[in-house]
Amino acid sequence: MTEGVARFWREIPHRYRLLGSKCDSCGRVFFPPRVLCPECRRKGNISRVALSGKGKIYSYTIVKDGANGFERQVPYVIALIKLEEGPLVAGQIVDCSPDEVEVGKPVELVFRRVSEDGEEGIIYYGYKFRLAEEEN
Numbered sequence: 001m002t003e004g005v006a007r008f009w010r011e012i013p014h015r016y017r018l019l020g021s022k023c024d025s026c027g028r029v030f031f032p033p034r035v036l037c038p039e040c041r042r043k044g045n046i047s048r049v050a051l052s053g054k055g056k057i058y059s060y061t062i063v064k065d066g067a068n069g070f071e072r073q074v075p076y077v078i079a080l081i082k083l084e085e086g087p088l089v090a091g092q093i094v095d096c097s098p099d100e101v102e103v104g105k106p107v108e109l110v111f112r113r114v115s116e117d118g119e120e121g122i123i124y125y126g127y128k129f130r131l132a133e134e135e136n
Contacts (some may be wrong), residue, residue, distance in 0.1 A: 011035050018051040018109055018127055020087060031087040036114040053109025054132065055083040062098045069115070081129055108132040 008034035008115075023037035024045040035046055045047040063070075067104045070076065077093040081102070093101055094112065107129040 018053050018089075020049050020051045020085065021046045029085040029087055030081075031083070031089055033111060049052045049085070051083055051087070051109075052087050053083070053127070053129075054090070054106055054131075055081040055104050057101065058082040059091070059101050059103060060093065060101055062101075079107075079129065081107055092128045093130065094128045100131060106132040106134060110124060 017029070019030040019033060020029055021033035021035075024041060024047055026037060026040045028037065028039050029049060031051060033046075033048060037046065058080040060077055062075050062077055065077045066072070066074040066076070075098050077098050079091060079093050081089045082089055083089055087128070093107065094110065109128050110128055111125045112128050114124045116123045
């Protein structure tokens with residue numbers, strides 16, 4: 001088994017869920033997960049939490065000159081998402097026109113194919129966000 005395959009199997013719990021951490025002392029939630037709370041500086045009172053993936057667009061930019069591997073996707077939107085649980089998460093906004101994206105609009109987490117190792121290799125998935133229905 002190659003190192004890439006072993007890494008793939010080790011990371012399965014993180015592969016299809018957005019996992020963060022919560023300080024059991026002060027209640028703050030963090031993403032990515034941490035072992036030390038930067039607020040109260042307590043170590044050992046941290047627990048893993050599954051994040052809902054629901055939030056609102058905090059800020060965004062429209063990329064018109066794509067990075068290597070993303071040239072065919074331009075224009076695309078990269079945004080900071082304020083999750084319901086509190087953390088800010090960076091992610092791509094998909095399934096809409098860049099003109100539809102606005103600060104404050106609700107979004108939800110989706111998992112999409114990011115890349116693969118050759119034609120018959122492992123397919124890597126990652127989190128992205130799409131616009132969600134407005135709550136009344």
